[in-house]
Amino acid sequence: MAGEAPGGGEKPLLVLRDVGKSFSNGVTALRNVDLAIGQGDFVSLLGPSGCGKSTALRLIAGLSTPTTGLLDWRGDARGRADIGFVFQEPTLLPWATVFDNVWLPLRLRGVSRDKATPAIKEMIERVHLTGFENAMPRELSGGMKMRVSIARGLVTKPRLLLMDEPFAALDEITRFRLNDDLLDLWQDERFTVVFVTHSVFESVFLSNRIVVMAARPGRVFREISVDAPYPRDDAFRTSPDYAALCREASGVLGEAITLGGGLDDGH
Numbered sequence: 001m002a003g004e005a006p007g008g009g010e011k012p013l014l015v016l017r018d019v020g021k022s023f024s025n026g027v028t029a030l031r032n033v034d035l036a037i038g039q040g041d042f043v044s045l046l047g048p049s050g051c052g053k054s055t056a057l058r059l060i061a062g063l064s065t066p067t068t069g070l071l072d073w074r075g076d077a078r079g080r081a082d083i084g085f086v087f088q089e090p091t092l093l094p095w096a097t098v099f100d101n102v103w104l105p106l107r108l109r110g111v112s113r114d115k116a117t118p119a120i121k122e123m124i125e126r127v128h129l130t131g132f133e134n135a136m137p138r139e140l141s142g143g144m145k146m147r148v149s150i151a152r153g154l155v156t157k158p159r160l161l162l163m164d165e166p167f168a169a170l171d172e173i174t175r176f177r178l179n180d181d182l183l184d185l186w187q188d189e190r191f192t193v194v195f196v197t198h199s200v201f202e203s204v205f206l207s208n209r210i211v212v213m214a215a216r217p218g219r220v221f222r223e224i225s226v227d228a229p230y231p232r233d234d235a236f237r238t239s240p241d242y243a244a245l246c247r248e249a250s251g252v253l254g255e256a257i258t259l260g261g262g263l264d265d266g267h
């Protein structure tokens, strides 16, 4: 469509138009960001520290407002109410069971435990934690805590899931498993994902689009389309296609770091 922001396929869910964000200390975290997020996209924001990835996610989440430009929500206007979040820290309630942690977003919407039970059980099963409903967070491994966090993020059936380096603190094997399981969920449920990561390998494995960002000021540097078909699995992870895509994304990230300076001072 003429004048449309890049990406986003045929049906954008959200379009960022000339979005900028400056802070009172003079840091320009984002400048002139034009980006369309398409319904059903798995978009990774990839870039060095300080390029504004988290700021972009916070703007989309409605936790912060842009200094310039606007966020244009499309489709039915449920917009911001229809977002799930998963952060690097699972941030579970330490005194609540797995079941009650997953209930939380529904509880905040006034859904009783009884009424929420089928949705909670379904999500716990989908993240492979059946049998751990009554476990406390302290009894779980890092990967299991992240599974609870994903179940909690998806229990409201959001159309958009925002993930801020969710697997960065996990060991590689756990990370691979969670990548696989997240893709299964995404393919089955058809929600849209915006995924912040430092990892070229992870962004190529997961996404259909990689938005490479540069710093100083934070901006979109280039977009890479990852045309490999889904489902993606271990065969893809070890394929020449995957290696070639990782090389391409690494090259673009290298350019973004060189041109952006790669230093986290934001000016």
Ligand code: ADP
Binding pocket: 023, 024, 025, 027, 028, 029, 047, 048, 049, 050, 051, 052, 053, 054, 055, 056, 218, 264, 265, 266, 267
């Ligand atoms: P990334 O997630 O890519 O590491 P951020 O979005 O966290 O980058 O930060 C982008 C820039 O904005 C950085 O220079 C950071 O220091 C700065 N920044 C982020 N939040 C604030 C804030 N609340 N006040 C001032 N500067 C901030």
